[in-house]
Amino acid sequence: MIVLTDDLLLNYTRCTRRAYLTVYGDRSQRTADKEFVLKLRREHQRLVQDHLTGQTVVTPDYAPGDWQAGAEQTELLMAQGVEQIHRGILYWDAPLSTLDSLTTTPQAITAVGRPTLLVKQTGSSRFGDWCYRPVNIKLGKRPKSEYKIVAAFQAILLAHVQIMPPTLAQLILRDGGTYWVDLAQWEGKVWEVILDCLTMLGAEEIPEVFISRQRCSLCPWYDHCHQEAAASQHLSLVPGVTPSRYSALQAVGITELAQLAQLDPQCLQPEVDRPIAAQMQQQALALVDDRALPTPEAMVRSQTFPPLAPIELYFDLEAEPDRNVDFLFGVLCVNHVKQTETFHGFFAEKPENEPLIWQQFLALLHRYPTAPIVHFSAYEVETIKRLTKRYRMSQHPLKTLLPRFIDVHDWLLKLAVLPVESYSLKSVAKWLGFTWRDEGLSGDQTVCLYEKWLEAGDQDALATIIRYNEDDCRATHKLRLWLTEWQRSLHNL
Structure with missing residues (x-):
């Protein structure tokens, strides 16, 4: 049984390895959340509270982590026609094939969605002449694709609960702006992500490490992943080696630091421009020799x-x-x-x-x-x-x-x-x-x-x-x- 939450799916869209470690990782290798992460959580809570100030919302009453009880309470509130449900639970425990007619995968999963709000709107559902749409309040400043994928995932679960798929989901971001997600447009993409994620988790084979400094810095698994990358001299530790450039290097058989240090920059074209390939080669050579090297333009500049x-x-x-x-x-x-x-x-x-x-x-x-x-x-x-x-x-x-x-x-x-x-x-x-x-x-x-x-x-x-x-x-x-x-x-x- 795999428990697929919207948080896990969000992590998967950002880093497949983080999603794997969340499910199968050794918790002793996970560091405590950094102060800055805790600060971001507090800011998100304030953002939600600011939005809810002056509004009437009802929150389901259930024990923390008891998602099934939370889902039952949420459905009761939906049946009562509550205008706004805060921290409701959308829950589905079934073979994956019953969720999506396009797949025959018999794998059993528990799917859990936790939108910030479920907002009542005019329509038709098994509850009566009303239905609900998911609303997520996010700390980001722009409507990222991963936010839209999570909203589409929640919409799939909501469709199961109310027997009426919502057409739109709402994102409310830090700047107060409202963005609408066309769920029909994102349904195909979210199923692709769901199936890829479940395939990866089902295989129980940890994805390759790749250190991306901006994305990895706040991750609780960073120290563990960095230690592994450093031990193998992984090419993601070489400045300038992005995921797409790493793929280009793999395609020509370059997987080790010493190989990159001897790279012919011409061999990566047209995927990687020659000047960029030359920079990566020089960077690898500096690391192999453990010394500073002049850039090609150093004498002139x-x-x-x-x-x-x-x-x-x-x-x-x-x-x-x-x-x-x-x-x-x-x-x-x-x-x-x-x-x-x-x-x-x-x-x-x-x-x-x-x-x-x-x-x-x-x-x-x-x-x-x-x-x-x-x-x-x-x-x-x-x-x-x-x-x-x-x-x-x-x-x-x-x-x-x-x-x-x-x-x-x-x-x-x-x-x-x-x-x-x-x-x-x-x-x-x-x-x-x-x-x-x-x-x-x-x-x-x-x-x-x-x-x-x-x-x-x-x-x-x-x-x-x-x-x-x-x-x-x-x-x-x-x-x-x-x-x-x-x-x-x-x-x-």
Whole structure:
């Protein structure tokens, strides 16, 4: 018996391996949910509560995890014609072939759907002259395909319960926007996903590991999967190797790091352009040799790399996207002549203090009008442009600030290929020998710490945020010094 829930199906659309591990994995290899994941759950709960405020809803009464009892209570409420049912359960326990006339698979499953709401509408069902449609409130900012697949899955179960398939499902997202899902359009796709998922689970053969940094970072199975990938030197750990490029490499028999390091870039065309294939080959070679390599354009581009200035400002910021606030501007002022370093942290004790710390930050930049402003990635400059527009800066014109910014991440990609898994500041600085004082802390976690500060004035949380930001600035400084030496070494070749 396989229990197929909408959450399991959602995980399958994002990562087949995660769905498998959810069912068959060793729970001891699963890490506790990260603080940022817990924060997202709280935000989702608030989003749901905000939507329900002032509305009349009824929630079925059942013991947690007793889905069959929850389904029975939900059907009773539907039969009574309740306008909105919150956290209702849609349940079907039968051979798969009875759910879909297109398949003869006799496999027995228990299917469970848990839409945020079941909303009554005019129509016909076994309950009377009314029926229900599923509504899901999601924290995302756009109507992702996986949301629509889940809605279509819930619609299949709802059709079984009310003997009337709904035609539309509703998505309500973080921005308050409403999106309608044409269920007829998604029915074929959701059956394809259901059958693929059940086939994978029925085979009891774990899918191949593939580390995708954006999708994997918050997964509780990440450490387990990463350990396996690292042990086998899996090609997904090579920067630039995406799932589609990995498939292209497999098609020509490239499955090992040493093979990729010897790759002829021509052999992947037309699936992968030659310059991209060459980058992957160089990246693999750097990893095999465990050394930095110059990019093909390094000699030419290094001629315009900015030399060290007498005074430089190393800049990093922390932001809370959900509150739309940049709550910490950190600047490490480095005087290379006097060999002094001074850190300035401009912290918004409340979100509405952002204009104040913005002005304090600008005043510091103005104090050193010719000092380069060194940062890692384009985000800092994008933020400067955005805040300049928001606060209509005139005293410190943007056109005088922008030429001072030096993005060391951009320069790193132009000049060097490093033996690293990613070109994040954490990964690069670690290779350079830099360590953060709070090991394991991430930018996501500083957002959680800021929430603790706002809710309880937690001084330890505040100190940790500032310490983390200062270390980011110092890591950026370390990379800047390494690039300076790297540029010199290129010209000594």
